[in-house]
Amino acid sequence: MQVLLLDSYDAARVERLRGLIDPSWSIATSSHGAPEDELHALLANAEAVVTQYWGERTPPAPVLSLIQLPGAGFDAIDFACVPAHSAVCNVFEHEIGIAEYVTLALLESEIRATEMDHHLRAGRWQDGFVTGAPFHGELHGKRVGFLGFGHIARATALRMKPFGVEIWTRTRTPEQAGPLAGNAGGLEALDTMLEACHHIVVACPLTSETRGILDARRLALIGPEGVLVNVARGPIVDEAALFEALSSRTLGRAVIDTWYRYPDPTAGPGVERRPSRFPFHELDNVVMTSHASGWTDALFERRYRMIAENLERLRTGRELTHVLKPPGGSAPH
Amino acid sequence: MQVLLLDSYDAARVERLRGLIDPSWSIATSSHGAPEDELHALLANAEAVVTQYWGERTPPAPVLSLIQLPGAGFDAIDFACVPAHSAVCNVFEHEIGIAEYVTLALLESEIRATEMDHHLRAGRWQDGFVTGAPFHGELHGKRVGFLGFGHIARATALRMKPFGVEIWTRTRTPEQAGPLAGNAGGLEALDTMLEACHHIVVACPLTSETRGILDARRLALIGPEGVLVNVARGPIVDEAALFEALSSRTLGRAVIDTWYRYPDPTAGPGVERRPSRFPFHELDNVVMTSHASGWTDALFERRYRMIAENLERLRTGRELTHVLKPPGGSAPH
Secondary structure, eight states: OEEEEOSSOOHHHHHHHHHHSOTTOEEEEOOTTSOHHHHHHHHHHOSEEEOSOBOTTSOOOTTOOEEEOSSSOOTTBOGGGSOTTOEEEOOOOOHHHHHHHHHHHHHHHHHOHHHHHHHHHTTEEOSSTTTTOOOBOOSTTOEEEEESOSHHHHHHHHHHGGGTOEEEEEOSOGGGOOTTOSEEEOGGGHHHHHHHOSEEEEOSOOOTTTTTOBOHHHHHHHOTTOEEEEOSOGGGBOHHHHHHHHHTTSSOEEEEOSOSOOOOTTSOTTEEOOSSSSOGGGOSSEEEOSSOTTOBHHHHHHHHHHHHHHHHHHHTTOOOSSEEEOTTSOOOO | OEEEEOSSOOHHHHHHHHHHSOTTOEEEEOOTTSOHHHHHHHHHHOSEEEOSOBOTTSOOOTTOOEEEOSSSOOTTBOGGGSOTTOEEEOOOOOHHHHHHHHHHHHHHHHHOHHHHHHHHHTTEEOSSTTTTOOOBOOSTTOEEEEESOSHHHHHHHHHHGGGTOEEEEEOSOGGGOOTTOSEEEOGGGHHHHHHHOSEEEEOSOOOTTTTTOBOHHHHHHHOTTOEEEEOSOGGGBOHHHHHHHHHTTSSOEEEEOSOSOOOOTTSOTTEEOOSSSSOGGGOSSEEEOOSOTTOBHHHHHHHHHHHHHHHHHHHTTOOOSSEEEOTTSOOOO
16 A cells, blocks of 8 residues: 655654554655656555645545545645545644643743843843842733633643633633633633733634634733734734734734745745735734744654554554544535 | 831832831831941831841841841841841742743743744744744653752642653652652762753752752763753852853753842842853853842732731731741851
8 A cells, every 4th residue: 555745754754654554555755846747646546645735736646545634734625626535634742732832932921031031141130139120920820811722722721720820711612611711601702801811822723703803803802911822823813903913012912823824835944934914023022933833843753653543544444533524525614 | 116128129019018017117218238327227226127138247236126038048148147136037939930930941942932933033934834844842751850849849840740741859858859759869869860851950059068069070961952940049050060061062051040140239220240250141052031030020919928927927926937047046057
């Protein structure tokens, strides 16, 4: 059987995968930027493909049983173009890294160690007990509100609990929020959470309901002392409204990992690409990272273990895990 | 009765203190840099003084019953100069802020959000899932070793536990470490902790036993991938050895809040002062803050409540709390 890796791999991961699956698998590797006839030939024979993109320009895949995403997000899969006979599956495992990133973001927003470092590095003994200078904040006693309460929000809330924070959430299924959230409600009660909480973490899927849900009016509810962290998808927060709110300080600060413009997936590391049509990079009240919050080395260990598991399930005719679209079935809605 | 505030106060805190103690107290304020005759007159009448410094040059204090430190550390109190009839008490309450700072330090050492921000701010889409670029680390699964296991280390370990770390400690009283620490030992077993752990947190008092205990040989045991965080006292880590280890990368990284040279306490905020005779500010593998890890606004709320409590105990003849030296008794050893 043949599995084709189209992205999210390197030589070490290919070797690791080889050690995790039956020797009857042959592993082919290519990329989305490969010549069309190469892709054509490879896809003609692949029973499984590891890829995060699938679209109109993807060549036919007549024997493909499994499109295995290397991550959780499936917004780059055009399900209308996926062969009817193929299953589409994703993997998680990123919630550990993302929960650590969000906790870091909130702690740094309170403590501002980076700014203190700049002061002392420049020779200015500006902060701290000797000179009685400006204090920093504590996460302790703060209210942290999660928009969405899935894997990522729960992993984050679990880690934040011992810091003495109050966990709020607004989600489509508040009755499932469980005891971690002290205050849970539906999206219709979003405004009260934005007003009450010091920190807002966006951790819900991008859907027609959530697209642009954090608009100018709602960003103002978070307020000039408030912090917004987005580790979900950029467009859940209205792009123009976010830039305006940060520029005018109607919103205090944002830590943004998920954006509005992405580089071409075939571009290598270090490609020049501004992540928004607005100059967020000119603002000093934003921390900006390039969709990397969960992008850890351990993540790929865990994910490749899951991918190997699904390949083996496919080979031995067992049920696949994390199925977004079953073979012959329809796309997720 | 008269209480004299010599440092660590501002107008707001004086007012807050006034609201917390009996109206029979009068509150005087001055500073260590005040003219000698002013200090002389004030100390002649003070029954209590809030100060972190006491030394040879401090004028006589004939009716002084209580030297109340505004913090925990008492290394700036020269007990030989303290009047025999005076008690010396300290306050804690800083462990919440310091535990948050240490967690931030460890998360940032793994994640390096600041560096990722520099990349994307410069327009380089260098990290993260689109371009398949360098990964960052996770705190998850790491071993964190605490030198000392008092208030600060415990508050930190409690917060780190849900991150899935393994807690180690080396302390004078390992039998008291309790279930938080998976691996506890005495100082004689320090080397094994330094070798085993990815992150080392210095959180013990500065004593003749701990001064310079982290010397060149031991810093090398932490290693080029290791991270050292010092929130205790600078000289527990040998100054020259630390600079050399960081410069040569035999030690990977350090987050240093406590230093070797401090500004004169009478200097205001923003005074120019390098915190070491070595140019730590030229190193890119160090985060340097000016003894500010626990220096939060909430800290002073909590501490002034404790200070007021001790003043009231003194006034009403009850036993003082957090006594370092009782009236007529001797200094701590």
